[in-house]
Amino acid sequence: MENHYKELSYDVLVVGGGIAGGEAALNLANIGYKVIIVEKELSIGGKMILLSKVFPTLDCAACITTPKISEIDRHSNISIFTSSEITKIEKKAEYEFVAIIHQKPRYVHIEDCTGCQLCEEACPVNVEDQYQYGLVGRKAAYIPFSIASPRVAAIDIENCTLCGACERACPTSCIDFTQTDEYFRLKVNSVIVATGFKLFDPLKIPRYGFDRFKNVITSMQMERQLAPTRPYNTILRPGDGKMPDNIAYVLCTGSRDKSVGNPICSQVCCMYSIKQAQLLMGALPMADITIYYLHIRAFGKGFNEFYGQAQEMGVEFVKGKVAKIKSADNGNLFLRYEDFEDGIVKEAEHDMVVLSVGILPNMGIDDVFDGEDLNLDEFNFIQQSDPLASPAKTSIEGVFVAGTASGPMDIPDSILSSGAASAEATSYLRRIKS
Amino acid sequence: MKENRIGVYICHCGGNISDYVDVNKVKEAVENDEGIALSKTTIFACADSNQKEMVEDIKEQNLSGVVVASCSPKLHLLTFRSVSERAGLNKYNYVHANIREQxxxxxxxxxxxxxEKAIQIVKAAIAKVKLAEPLEPITVPTVNAVAVIGAGIAGMRAAIELADAGSNVILLEREFFIGGRIAQFDxxxxSNETGKELITRLYNEVMSHExxxxxxxxxxxxxxxxxxDFKIKIKVTxxxxxxxxxxxxxxxxIDVCPVKVPDEFNFNITDRKxxxxxxxxxxxxxxxIDMKNCTRCGECEKVCSSIDFSQKEKIIESNVGSILVATGFDPYEPEVGEFGYKTIENVVTLPQFKRIVHYAKDKxxxxxxxxxxxxxxxxxxxxQLDGENKYCSRYCCTSNIYAAITAKKQFxxxxxxxFNRGIRTYGKQELLYDESSRMGDIYLQSFEDLPPTVESVNGKTVVKINDYLTGGKELEVEADLVVLVTGMVPRKDNSIEKLLKIPKGRDKFFNEIHMKLRPVxxxxxxxxxxxxxxxxxxIMESMNSALAAATKSFSLVDSGELAHEPIVAIVNADNCTYCDLCSQACPFDAIQMIEYNGKSIAEINNSTCKGCGMCIPVCPTNALDLTxxxxxxxxxxxxxxxxxx
Incomplete structure (x- = not known):
């Protein structure tokens, strides 16, 4: 095995190609460092590239992300490894890290694929589309999503029947089932961990009925319904395809909730829900939107004004904790909640419910460190060793953290934290000379 | 005249364009035009495979210009410029036609x-590319030095980072002591750190950098x-x-000085000399020595040999490549009578409360x-419902709950x-709110349009509220001390803003270009x-932004030179009579008057000109053009x- 490793050498390894990792990589590449981004998904861009519009400016997320992504992609100092995972990072000495990259086969030669999608048409297999959060299906030979980078096909080998239809359809013969796993041994001087977050799984709160009731969806599913590359080209409730006209948001789903082991606030759900409410009022002008909240955390620049704007537009804000959701025969939903203003338990009917799910750490990155420990905080986010003076520093010198890997934060804060991580990495690298 | 050999590529954008525009028809409409050497349609012009093909086409066909009709130039202008460059064609001989967004x-x-519209746009782009001249970027040398304005935590942190990375730093503090607002915090x-400890740490690090x-x-x-290359002048008192x-x-x-003035550092709760x-x-x-208040009585000179009234104000001049502004905030100063401020004796602000706790011993x-x-x-x-400050000050909920817990633990x-309006302890700060609730702190929430009141009743201070959380019940608390949790406002002193012409947002704080793309x-x-x-x-957020700003400033000064787009205004000296209209129209101060062949004409500063074209239409003698x-x-x-x- 050992001698199968291909050797690579860069100045900095960035683990995670979301908006935080990408920004950190760009900062470093722009001052001349050679950077490698290792991304486990098929495309870089992380969660942000899948969003609709972003608060509080209502910029289209794709319009911000794609130019950034193409800048990263064409930067001569940046190499990108997609569908790749870091399996080990060992600190040999100061400024000397050795990492092992495991690149899974895509079964497509990236350089030759034109993204023509003929393979998609030819493929007979239908499975759930993970990038549309299960709202629609995709093929086993597929382009991850329309603005993916690289925008090339991949074969989902677990679901592929090896029928060969895609191979025959491909005009550039870029599909190659003989591809195998590849391993690289990577030498770098510094590491930036930008592994992002995962969303709370609402199945952990069975009383909200997610999955059992088709018209209860997550906020990320609503995000996809609102995005320019949306699957239905309008807003539909998945249960029966009806256009909803009375939508409820349940804030703090999986946040500020000790019963699911997450006592902290996720920092973004209030604002993205308010944003979605505003977008929904544009998409469905007759619809009523009600947001059930505990406290509205509209704290950032322009956030409180954005909250005020939603109130003026007619979004209903109800201070109350939703206890349980029941379904009626027609697919409508009954929310049982404690109304704080009146101090009594009430019930309200809505025809669609959006669970504003919180932010949880992406686990596992600490396990790949060999020798020195990468410390986590009590919530399993990466611990900042000096949060006030050097927020990007971790327990390992030379390893820095960017974005939501250290805790919940919104996009502007993630970008700033990437600035911090790249700054710290720069001064760490400068010390090699002295 | 040069022979035109132009390549035209019409992009489907995977259906984004071709679903509505007949791309083949566009191709056919231009392929036989004069000077067109090649025209093609392509599923995705930006795809790697197509880029490679374009490079080969340019070389093999010896193209003199290229047009790609695709998405907005904001997305892929640079992509195709770089394709041209890779093929050995000057990148300004590439013209982008937007047939997606437009x-x-x-x-x-x-x-x-x-x-039809796509055909017109492509024909226009072809017309332009026929006249396009090869251009070289304008490079300006940079000074590897940064002026950091403000030596609070953000300014000091940025200075350390810049120095670590290898730039020279001039760190300016208007006050006589560094540390800014955090110096006033315990x-x-x-963290278990005090404001003083954090500042000591940063100060020592600043001073250790030569x-x-x-x-x-x-x-x-x-x-x-x-x-x-900014030239800056600094006045040092x-x-x-x-x-x-x-x-x-x-x-x-200090002991013998007879003057007593309110100590601003302690928010006037104490006096100083x-x-x-x-x-x-x-x-x-x-x-x-604070000369505004010194009476020149000479008492200090009698007991101390190092007093020296002969010291003079100095002006220092320097050159820097970038200016990093970290001037901080002022705490909001309530109006007289706002919740009893300055009309009821035991009403103080949160910053004052922190200083009171600082000076308190065991009680x-x-x-x-x-x-x-x-x-x-x-x-x-x-x-504020009525006032101008519509924004949330972000730090105060957490800061106040922490101060309240600390006071409870200490005394x-x-x-x-x-008395809150919905607690905003976002993120991990939630734990503090939880801790305070467990310690028995009472939270009362007002209705949005019905704030609590502070009254003095028979010598006692009473705070009343209609509490949202108990069905609007009127509750009151007799308070020994009322703390007004004041937010952040922009600095009253707006000299830096005026000097550098930094634009402000709706909230009157300095405005970034784009919150997500270019936040610093x-x-x-x-x-x-x-x-x-x-x-x-x-504090943590300030540090992140300080480090991000340091990164940005450093990238501007580090390389020794900066390349600008060569798209700038040009002056025809024969036509120009220098009427000054152009310089008034210029938003970037890029036009100056110079003497040339015995007359006054306009001159464009190529390093500040952005090529926006604002000056062109105002010129009455048609002396201006834009490359x-x-x-x-x-x-x-x-x-x-x-x-x-």
Whole structure:
């Protein structure tokens, strides 16, 4: 095995190609460092590239992300490894890290694929589309999503029947089932961990009925319904395809909730829900939107004004904790909640419910460190060793953290934290000379 | 005249364009035009495979110009410029035609009309590329030095980072002591550190860097030049005390000074002398004489040999490549009578409360009276219904809850009553809110349009509220101390803003170019912003923005030169009579008057000109033109569109 490793050498390894990792990589590449981004998904861009519009400016997320992504992609100092995972990072000495990259086969030669999608048409297999959060299906030979980078096909080998239809359809013969796993041994001087977050799984709160009731969806599913590359080209409730006209948001789903082991606030759900409410009022002008909240955390620049704007537009804000959701025969939903203003338990009917799910750490990155420990905080986010003076520093010198890997934060804060991580990495690298 | 060999590529954009525009028809409409060597349609022009093909085409066909009709140039202009460059063609011989945002997305209801419009746009681009001249980027040398304005935590952190990375730093502090607002804080939340400890750490690090020069009592008074080479003038006010002095003598000098003025460092809850230092975080460790209040009685000189009234104000000039602004915030100063401020004796602000706790020993006393019941009124000066400050100040909920918990732990026997409008302890700060609730703090929430009231009743201070959480019941608390949880406002002193012309947002804080794409840059090239001058932030957030701004400033000065787009205004000296209209129209101060062949004409500063074209139409003698968008090129484009329709 050992001698199968291909050797690579860069100045900095960035683990995670979301908006935080990408920004950190760009900062470093722009001052001349050679950077490698290792991304486990098929495309870089992380969660942000899948969003609709972003608060509080209502910029289209794709319009911000794609130019950034193409800048990263064409930067001569940046190499990108997609569908790749870091399996080990060992600190040999100061400024000397050795990492092992495991690149899974895509079964497509990236350089030759034109993204023509003929393979998609030819493929007979239908499975759930993970990038549309299960709202629609995709093929086993597929382009991850329309603005993916690289925008090339991949074969989902677990679901592929090896029928060969895609191979025959491909005009550039870029599909190659003989591809195998590849391993690289990577030498770098510094590491930036930008592994992002995962969303709370609402199945952990069975009383909200997610999955059992088709018209209860997550906020990320609503995000996809609102995005320019949306699957239905309008807003539909998945249960029966009806256009909803009375939508409820349940804030703090999986946040500020000790019963699911997450006592902290996720920092973004209030604002993205308010944003979605505003977008929904544009998409469905007759619809009523009600947001059930505990406290509205509209704290950032322009956030409180954005909250005020939603109130003026007619979004209903109800201070109350939703206890349980029941379904009626027609697919409508009954929310049982404690109304704080009146101090009594009430019930309200809505025809669609959006669970504003919180932010949880992406686990596992600490396990790949060999020798020195990468410390986590009590919530399993990466611990900042000096949060006030050097927020990007971790327990390992030379390893820095960017974005939501250290805790919940919104996009502007993630970008700033990437600035911090790249700054710290720069001064760490400068010390090699002295 | 050169022979035109132009390559045209019409992109499907995977259906984004081709679903509404008949791309083959567009190709056919142009392929036989004069000078067209090659025309193609492509599924995705930006795909790697197509880019490679374009490179080969340019080389093999010896193309003199390229047009790609695809998406917005914001997305892929640079992509195709770089394709041209890779093929050995000057990148300004590439012209981008936007037939997605401007055509297919805008006219999805009219396919025939969309196709016609796409043809016109492509024909116009072909007309332009025929006239396009090869250009080279304008490079300007940069000074590898950065001026950091403000030596609070953000400014110091940025200075350290810049120095570490290898730039020279001039760190300016208007006050005589560094540390800014954090110097006034004791325990900092989410750490066991005090404000003084954090500042000590940063100060020592700043001083350990040879390439950082710190000036205190220093103000930026003049700037000229532009990114890469700003000339700055700094006015340094003397301390009137020689740096080498025996400490004992200086303390005597402070003791004998007969002047007493309110101590702003302690938010006027204590007095200081005219010769003073900011206890406890006194860096640099040398007192100062406040000449505004000094009576020149000479008492201090009698007991201390290092007093020196002959010291003079100094002007220091320097050149820097970038200016990083970290001027911080002011705490909101409530109006007289706002929740009893300055009309009821025991009403203080949160910053004052922190100083009161700082000076308290084992008992919390205010004006000699024991404090047991504390009422905190939130959102004072923030989220105003009637006032101008519509924004949330972000740090105050957490900061106040932490202060309340700290007071309770330190003095025991304290009852905290939080009169809030919805607590915003976002993220991990939630744990503090939880802790405070568990410690028995009482939270009362007001209705949005019905704030609590503070009244003096028979010598007692009573805070009343209609509490949202108990069905609007009117509740009251007799408070020994009322703390107004005041938010952040922009600095009253707006000299830096005026000097550098930094634009402000709706909230009156400095505005970034784009919150997500360029969060620490301003529209003034080379001027970056860090910390709370850009908007309310807590310490960690300020540090992140300081480090991000340092990265940005460093990238501007590090390489020794900056390359600018060569698309700039040009002056025809024969036609120009210097009427000054152009310089008035220029938003970037890029036009100056010079003497040339015995007459006054306009001159364009190529390093500040952005090629925006604002000056062109105002010129009455048609003496101005814009490279890459010359009148000739624009007219040829209009002709191409007009001839086709």
């Amino acid at each position: 055509v297919s997305w805008a006219h999805s209801d009219d396919k025939i009309g969309a196709t 325990n900092l939340c989410v 390439n950082v020069t710190l000036y205190t009592g220093a103000e930026l008074v003049e700037t000229s030049g532009s990114v890469g 003397p301390r009137y005390i020689n740096s080498h002095c025996a400490k004992g003598e200086l303390q005597k000098a 005219a010769i003073y230092h900011n206890y406890p975080s006194e860096y640099p460790q040398l007192p100062v 919390l006393l205010y004006k000699g009276k024991l404090v047991r019941n504390i009422a905190y009124i939130y959102c004072v000066g923030s989220r 025991g026997n304290i009852n905290n009553f939080h 840059e301003t529209v003034i090239d080379g001027v970056t912003i860090a910390g709370a001058c850009q908007g309310p932030k807590n 890459s968008f010359t009148d000739k090129e624009i007219f040829s484009m209009i002709d191409a569109i007009a001839n086709h329709s």
